[in-house]
Amino acid sequence: MNNIRNFSIIAHIDHGKSTLSDRLIQAADVISERQFHDQVLDTMDIERERGITIKSQTICLPWKTKDGRTYFLNLIDTPGHVDFSYEVSRALASCEGALLLIDASQGVEAQTLANLYLALEHDLEIIPVINKIDLPSADIERVKGQIAEDLGLDPETALLVSAKEGIGIDTVFEAIINRLPPPKGDPEAPLKGLIFDSHYDAFRGTVVHFRVFDGTLRAGETIRFMSNRAAYKVEEVGYFQLERIPQKQLSAGHVGYLIAGIKTVSDTRSGDTITHRDRPCEKPMPGFKEAKPVVFSSIYPVASDGYEDLAAALEKLKLNDASLIYEKDTSAALGFGFRCGFLGLLHLEVVQERLEREYDLSLILTAPSVRYRLHLSDGSIVVVDNPTMYPDPKDIIGAEEPFIRSTIYTPERYMGAIMQLCLERRGINKTYQYLTSDRLEMVFDLPLAEVIYDFYDRLKSITQGYGSFDYELLDYRDTDLVKVDILLNGERVDALSMLVHREKAEQRARRACEKLREEIPRQMFKIAIQGAIGGKVIARTTVSAFRKDVTAKCYGGDVTRKRKLLEKQKKGKKRMKMVGKVQVPQSAFLSVLRTDSE
């Protein structure tokens, strides 16, 4: 066991974790020249397209030191974006140490701190690594200062690295071996393994990713999941390289996978403890804290018969995304679906994209909402994140909404624009401070609801991509909340209702009405589109009726063509939803619910 090191690479977004992983992987020679490409651990399409890591990835690197000893280094590359911090915290649970990367020109940023705290919670040994020292703007001395002051670590222990240029990689290996402790645990004790992730393989069932803390697991043995007592005979164990590498056994201290013909998706749960059926350990591991979703939205299949597929897809996705939370939901307009909780807006987008790509679904997502606290006249407090659960306004005497403290890093020249954006979004400026002569840290308290509505895109666009943004949840504050309904010919479209601040109600309602007007095709009758608070209409527009819909000539040679047209439109109709007598194309829902353009 002394030859094992389990560690994560953690950092703020874009500080170079995946690039450093690339260098370590190449140095350990587990990948051929031909197989290699940049950020090789970012295997998902969305990761590659967006250039960010979304999933933690484990890889086992065999490493021979100069004096001939062989080590097994289990590296876990983690995501830097705050929405995926649940991935980081679970990865850390199977490690003894962490490399904390800091971009030599950006310095310490919000997630640098947040991830350091996570690592300290797990009692990990931390190695600070100053990365990107090749950059002309690298300021190693300033970063060292921050490491001492902001992180409370010894700056003299920091490694100086350029992952991109491959500078200092040897020192990284040395530090991993000499400064990180080997795992503890007893290979002879009853088996105790912690599930930190899993994924579904269509042929082999659930592939469980776990860390062995005690005991030894061999292929052919029967295990039990301690939370639900489900038992399975293990077909295969092994560790991860770029593929799965089967082994005879995994013993205490190792990180790897098991396959046991698990087809019941719900049996496997992140945080659960694996033990032997016949020689169980005494107590399960403490597992993980529940992920706390902050953004909520309902997901519906576009196809009216797509509910079962969606249910199956969510269950499988949940295996690989432990932070996803969902329960059944229904809508008069959209049918059966799921109310889902997300760790942030990016998380929401990623879930949508993964469902659509990996499970080939077409989806409609309702407007993202935060969780409000409503004080009712009977003295009770209800928590509402779904407009359809909004109580009768007569009974509501007060409302509170979640606030965040956001930290924005920006070149000085965008300060004014950012100030304006945040004030528009009901933000309160707390502080600002110059990091360098032209770089600024601005701190705002903002309603989370304003941030999940098109904030990040706006910030990126007004700062031309230079602004970075991070937040932490702060507290709940009083708010003036209303529920805006959207009506088509007087009929409420439940899936389009939204909870918004009164000041924003009219603008949001008008925008929704406009989008609907653009997307709803003319029909035989006039369609009134209205936005309303209770009975009071605050926005309205109309789609005029078409005046004829008739083919002038239809003789022998025209019949087939006409029939084909009708058949084609019928197919398209499957994507139409009925609201009363009005046919609403799903594109209309998508367009209203998309928040990107204002």
Added chain:
Amino acid sequence: MVKEAFPIFDTLYIGGGTPTAMADRLLVRILEKAGSVFFFTDDPEVTVEANPGTVSKEQLDWLRQAGINRINIGAQSFRDDHLRFLGRIHTAREAENSIRLARGAGFADIGLDLIYGLPGQTEKAWIEDLAKALSFFPEHLSCYMLTFEKGTPLFADLAAGRVELCPEDTVAALFLKTSEFLRASGYLHYEISNFARSARLRSRHNRKYWTLAPTLGLGPSAHSFLNKPPTRWWNVDDPEIYLKTIEGDKRPVKETEVLTEAQSMTETLFLALRTADGIDTAAFDRRFSVSFDRMFGKLVSELTADGLLYPRGGRWAPTLRGMQFSDAIAQRLIDRI
């Protein structure tokens, strides 16, 4: 094969292109040949399509004598500016003359084709055109809204912005006005674009298309239909290939489709909705071994409440407004198949 499938014909329609432009004797020989190869009933409806400017008195006499009892004249309009816009080679005067000639030759069943919905056309102008047509007491009128078909010069003009569409509102108003005006003048509005002076004078031939009766089409790109099983086929478009094929004693068929039950149902419904007779529910039930009421009852009551359909002796027939939205109604029915 053809003879077995089509034991007897009660209509013959010579159309497509300008048959009257053929040498006189050729047309007559075709008629004679048809009479000797196929069986006809005692009183077949035999129609020829004629374009103004292509017919002479002599020719019309020949055609009458050869047994043609119905002539459909592609007048399109009685205004020279409209005819020019439509790219017609004839003038208004020629249109009028050819109708007079046909009458003179003893044609007792004359049909006229007219087009409305031209850019800038007013209701008043259209009614004047219609009134002009009525002054010849035609037995039959086909009034088509102008459509811009892909591949036509008009379509190119529209795409290039050289011409403008007549506003939809106006076309719709002209459609309603046409029906109102012609019905007031004693015509039956029996199909979306077709009017007849009496039930007997409706085009027996064209109604076969709307009721999916068997039809045999001869010539390049002609369509044929047989209903057991429902099968449609059409010939190659190119006249030369067509000729070569039949000379080689082969069938010049370009494509054949055998309709599924659902396709058959689709066609039955949307075609029936074009006609004033509407959908014969008992026949529908027999034909498809289903219950029309169970399949469409709820929708039909909605459409009836909206004034689009009405019950007409065991049938569901479109109202005038129903005809105006015929495609939309058909779509809603077909969505339920």
